[in-house]
Amino acid sequence: MYKFERYRQIGLADFNQPFGLKMNPENRWVKKAETIPWDAIEERYAKLFPSKTGMPAKPLRTALGSLLIQKQLGFSDRELVEEITENPYLQYFIGLPGFQTVPPFVPSLLVEFRKRLTEDVLGEINEMIIDYNTPDDPTPGGGNQSDETESDADENAGTMILDASCAPQKISFPQDINILNEAREDLEAIIDDLCDRFYYYKPRMYREKARKDYLNLAKCKKRTAKKIRKAIKKQLQYIRRDRKYLDEFLTKECELTTKQAARLAVIDQVYEQQKYMYDNRVHSVPDRIVSISQPYIRPIVRGKAAAPVEFGAKLDLSMDEKGMARIEKMSFDAYNESDVLISAVQHYFERTGHYPERVLADKIYRNRANLQFCKEHGIRLSGPALGRPRKNAKTDKKTEYADNADRIAIERAFALAKQKYGLGLITSKLDQTTRSSIALSV
Structure with a gap:
């Protein structure tokens, strides 16, 4: 349930300030609040709550404002609520009617904020904020309408910059032995819970021996391939034994909880992947799981010197000539970023009504399909042309240098x-919530 009429957005003059406090209208949070169309976003946010019954949800300004504060200042959920409770400027930014010493919400509610403000909703909010802060421009490229002809209005104008990056996730570096040990411990915890709830006799699972076998490798300074392979084999055997015990229990009158069933499905997939790599003596497998608690994360090979492989979401970001950034694609699976260029240019056309004059991108975007598309629509794709160098090579190098400077x-x-x-x-x-967190950063 959402009561839209109840939460009308307030200005600084309407904010109930405590006696003796005079808030500065030039404060960064006051000025930042003026750049966001709260009322327009509120109407979009209210549509997420079709139900007319139940407890009213927190207003949009409270949800979005709190998450923006958290992104800018880097607070944890608990610390964010404490900072908002102590700071009147932050309370004004999230839309409270006046300063109060009572926390506006509990920290766990921030998880619900991130769930409701999905990647798509935040993308729409981003466009609303851009339109709200961009002055109306009657013609493509910012010209005067009276001096433009109909043919000029259809000409290419502007610049689009496109690049890809990875948003690394906070997980421990994935090692096969660590993942298998975690899977074994989770299986043991599930078996213990079933035995306690349904009064089954606990089978012998050799926990201490399995833990000792794991530590023998984990604490080893020099890990040879033979030691690693031997340790992985033992952990696979422990998991297979525990899985048989669990199957015997499930044939009886007992059920797993939803969380346990989801975790068991991940453990089974991890076992199959690790068993395949062990049997075939390989170190890679499609859709490899690198975190049991976050099985959606995949390794992304970026080839950077500091981190050749990153673990998180890969995203393509576009930026127009006004410096406004937008997420064109986001995925936890590795993909070729060159496939995003055509769709990004089409999105630019839908927003502005014309194609960009030039597209600044890395060499990986300069495949034949993208070059042909840009040629058909009169777009100059940055970088050297294919084939032999032209006669005016000096002019091309100057243009290429200018494009590289602008692409920074x-x-x-x-x-x-x-x-x-x-x-x-x-x-x-x-x-x-990870997708929402990435969208909030942009």
């Missing part, structure tokens, strides 16, 4: 998002 803007955007707004290390646990 999107690298700065990635650096800002990763260093300042949490994109460098995602701490969310769920698939949906």
